[in-house]
Amino acid sequence: MSHPDDAALMSRVAQGDRAAFEVIYERYCGLVYSLALRILRDATTADELLADVFLEVWRRSDRYDATRGAVATYLTTLCRSRGIDRLRAQKRAPVVQIGDDEVMSAIIGSETPDPARNLSGNEQRGRVLRALATLNEDMRSALELAFYEGLSHSQVAERLSKPLGTVKTHIRQGLIHLRERLRMDGSGDA
């Protein structure tokens, strides 16, 4: 979801530009919200997480370094980190308030609320979906548990009832496979 003007917008946000912040929010709120829902699986706390992430973007905009990656990457990294912090603070397994079908449709679905909003975002999403589709089920499920729920390799092994070594291999191979596929598909921007 890289845009040529994202970095410029973030620079304006750092100077307290409300309009620039609003553009960034409109551009990426859908992505961040879907990630918040996927991690927390609860609409109320996902709303709070979404607001927390963007408020942090506003108040700590100096933390964004355009040389280290795209704004979308920064936002999803921040959302994942804060979301997993919340999960751990709650000290509970995520409560499934959204059906698994809905979660899966959020992962592999093809519709966006506003297709015209973000063409390059859709292109990148297409590349990632193609790369994810090439993962086998073992790699995908292990990666998703590690990424979205912040589980350690041991916890993933326990959840999937598989040996730790096998899970480590699946995660490692899954990420290497994903990286190679994305590299081949020209999605090196993150």
Next chain:
Amino acid sequence: MLSFALGDLEQGERVDLTEHLRAGCPTCESAWRESEATIALIPMGLRPMEPPKSVKERLMAEIDRDLRRRAGEATDPAGVQIIADLRAPGVSATSPADCGSWPRLAAQLLPWILVACLLALWLQSRQDFASLEKHLQDAHGVPAKP
């Protein structure tokens, strides 16, 4: 490196690798950044979902409060200091644009205002009493007290 980027290294390994990266190994730093970038791309496969409008409304209201606070700090630093000085020790100073601080400030000033009012009333009543006493002395020819 992938495990490190995913946050799943043991504490000791994590510390060692962090130190190694801080030492400036270009090969490992490049591998780490690439791993981070790969991991960060995973949620790009999620279908964007429209959040409730109320989230944006609350967020923008908070940002407007921030902007007012910053504007207040930028335009009236002396006023901020005066208010800070009036506060009780240990109470942090914030901008006058912070609406939540005014009730607290008023509550702190209220006892002093009451004392001042009582003092004024006492002085006034003393004056009234003195003039009444003088009036009685004049009317009844009572000699003034030494």
